[in-house]
Amino acid sequence: MSTAFIIFLVLAFFIFMSSFFTVKQQSSVIIERFGKFQSVRNSGLQLKIPMVDRLAGRVNLKIQQLDVIIETKTRDNVFIKMKVSVQFKVIQDKVYEAFYKLEYPHDQITSYVFDVVRAEVPKLKLDDVFERKDDIAVAVKRELNEAMSAYGYDIINTLVTDIDPDIQVKNAMNRINAADREKTAAEFEAESSRIRIVAKAKAEAESKRLQGQGIADQRREIARGLVESVEVLNKVGINSQEASALIVVTQHYDTLQSIGSDANSNLILLPNSPQAGSDMLNNMVASFTASNQVGEMMKKNNKKIEKPKQTPRQSGYEDDIQPDVQQ
Template identity: 50%
Template sequence: MGNLFCCVQVDQSTVAIREQFGKFDEVLEPGCHCLPWFLGKQVAGYLSLRVQQLDVRCETKTKDNVFVTVVASIQYRALAERANDAFYKLSNTRGQIQAYVFDVIRASVPKLLLDDTFEQKNDIAKTVENELEKAMSHYGYEIVQTLIVDIEPDEHVKRAMNEINAAARMRVAATEKAEAEKILQIKRAEV
């Protein structure tokens, strides 16, 4: 009905892209706007300015040949002052971000050993964020934050790591038990 009266409403945290006869004309801020359709003006689409989150799961191999699944959480948003770039230059934002994340993770994790991968997850996140920021700024997007939320080794590797850890703890327990027995025998001999 708004189009009948040449009016359109743009919601908060959203911008509208106005075209005139199919050509970009203006970015409309939140509020009420007149769009005289008989002059060829129309809304081409809307663009949210809210922060959005994309979780990316990427399988890669470490330097010591262990397959891991790295889960990166990317928070991004379209910039109001570059809304026309965000609307027209990129049709699949999530796919583009995912491709860059895959590229950076698969380039950086294979240089690290498994243990180093866990220790340097903040460095990996920073590298991903810097590369994304460079790439996505051309399309009118800002990368708010990048987190590596999970590094998950292959199930067999996890099991083997747990067995190694359990064996080490059993060895410590056996040593402690032997020390306790030794002290008890010395005390008995003294009496």
């Protein structure tokens, strides 16, 4: 076998092997013949004419993501940086458009995102940008779908993933938030103090009421006990005056005894002579007598009797009639 024949076999083998190629899953291959588009080959083992057909390029059919960072300003003149994530893929039926009509798809998508964001954000205030970021993402997706579908691209989703104001603006917002929370805390503390004061006042009022009721009950029981004591003494032949004297003297000496039994007591009962009980009783009797006399005089003064009115004289005029009140 000659050397030339061996070389021919080797070349034929390589040419035969170059006729076959494989396409991976979720991708497509563009075949050109003499520089002209021939066909689109999908995943699997494919065949081409050696030295005639060539692989012009591969197109990825998977979902891709492009992150676009845009610097713009809001309606209240606050500069912010926004990060918009665009998820897109090539439509399998439009591989030709995606490969031949658009050379740099990422740059094209970035330009559209810049255009939409810088048209929407200046209409909003800073707080509204945070609240309506979903509306901005929807506007970006709508604009991209209208523009990129002609190039064979499908926009799956758009997300506003970050809104970053200037550092000074963020510090101011944090101070405003902190001041607002401090104000709320102060209001809650004031309300808590008010509740405590009201509760304390109610408790003191209730305590005073119960204390007064207790004193009234105590005095009522003391009076009832005195009445019972007088009735018991009257039954054994002691009249009311003598019974009162006996009760006063007994209470006087009981008080002196309780003071003497307590070494730390600062209470002094004046007077404390042996005649103190008798003097106290005499004073009480004199006071009761004087009070009764004053009461009788007031009753007599209140019983004023008016004299009957006189008839007018027949002289042609009437005298003024003055009531004669007997003093």
